[in-house]
Amino acid sequence: MNVFKALGSNLKSLSRRSKHDTRLLAQWPEEPLDLPADRRGGFYPATLGDNLNSTYTIVQKLGWGQHSNVWLAKHEGHTTQAEVRRSQNIDCTRNASAMQLSDELGLLQLVREVAGKSRNPGRRHVVTLIDSFKLSSTQGNHLCLVHEVMGRFPKVNGVGLPIPLVKAVAKQLLQALDFLHHECHVIHTDLKPDNFLVKLDNVETAVELQKENLDPIVSGISPKLSRPAILSRPLRALSSGELLNLVQSPKFDVQLTDFGTAVATNGLHPELIQPFALRAPEIILGREFGTSADIWNLGCLASLIFEFLTGRWLFAPRGGPTWTAEAYHLAHMPGMAGEEFDAAYFRTAKHFGEYFNNDSKLRLQVEGKPTLEKALRNYNIVGDDELPLCISFLQSMLRLRPSDRAAATDLIQHDWLKV
Secondary structure, eight states: OOOOOOGGGGHHHHHTSOHHHHHHHHTOSSSOTTSOGGGTOOOOOOOTTOEETTTEEEEEEEEEOSSEEEEEEEETTOOSHHHHTTOEEEEEEOOGGGSOOOOHHHHHHHHHHHHHHOOOGGGGGBOOEEEEEEEEETTEEEEEEEEEOEEEOOOOTTOOOOHHHHHHHHHHHHHHHHHIIIIIOEEOOOOSGGGEEEEOSOHHHHHHHHOOSSOSEEOOSOTTOOSOEEOOOOOBSSOHHHHHTOOOOTTOOEEEOOOTTOEETTSOOOSOOSOGGGOOHHHHHTOOOOTHHHHHHHHSSHHHHHHHHHSSOSOOOOOOSSOOHHHHHHHHHHHHHTSOOOHHHHTTSTTHHHHBOTTSOBSSOOSSOOOHHHHHHHHTOSOTTTHHHHHHHHHTTOOSSGGGSOOHHHHTTOGGGTO
8 A cells, every 4th residue: 555645645536625624624633533434434443452353453554545545553462573674564444435546455465375486586575465354333334454664765865875776676576567467467557656565574663663752643633633643754764874875785675565456467457557647648548558567667666766866857748828738748758768659559549649740749849858868868877888878768668669678587687776
């Protein structure tokens, strides 16, 4: 689950809510526990010390997102240190009647089953389901997913990560996708930094470092709200300073999480997937997608790898007086991809006519299209000696036609990851 989104990241969804809901949400520093499921609420109203399923005792709140709130919990009945380190990260999903979700539990169970028989190194970089059960509350029924406790992926505001670390993260994520695509036959659909978590060497130490002289419970937010809010305290794997000084990364073990929108390759696929700024061209134009959509997303993990390298987004779609954000996004793709759209392939896409003229040219044209090379040179992150390899690596994921994108299996062997 995406558990580390700040309230600000939900502004787009907030704008679609009623004024009453927005005013109520504005009073909540955390998830809106007073809203029912049919008004974009339905969150599980947990409190510190609660016992879940007669097995897990809540000791700290780690975060919340669009679909869940997340809690640090301890397994009851075991006092050994090893068992304490298995404090559980519990995702309590919102009442399923509030939205249509993928079969997250089924896919996680499938991934766990395949991982148990696989030797693919990518299995170690995909979150493992430990337990699951259902809860009931005044808000409805909730599915709880229990995972190993992990730390938030570090954020370095406006500054890129060290290149050796970027390569290590890229390789681990490619291994995860190779395992998901070729052995589990699953498309993740939602690759973004919020969904990359880092394994913790010592959970107890991480919890101690997070302790602050602040009351975790905020009461008296509004006399109209019946419950106090419990503040989120996500665990950090590394501080920003430690991260920037990290040249070698043998202990930086990344896992891909949040299968809330994942789908089977041969199952039903929704029309829209992926974060807006990372959306593949076939998704915007309305064509069927496959595992290569994840590769674009990772290559936009060219956008995300670019973000790791520079601290900036590769694409920043925005609307204007006569164009939409989607048109702006598509207009900037050829420059970054180093190729033009194959109109013959995309002509059958559902929304082709919205963005292309009768002569198969994009309706919105931009002058002086920024290129990937120019963007990387502007930030002076990658040296001239490996810049061509870095561009080759990124553009092999950013091919506009899905079938032209390199598979994760091949990208793992790319020369840029070896220099």
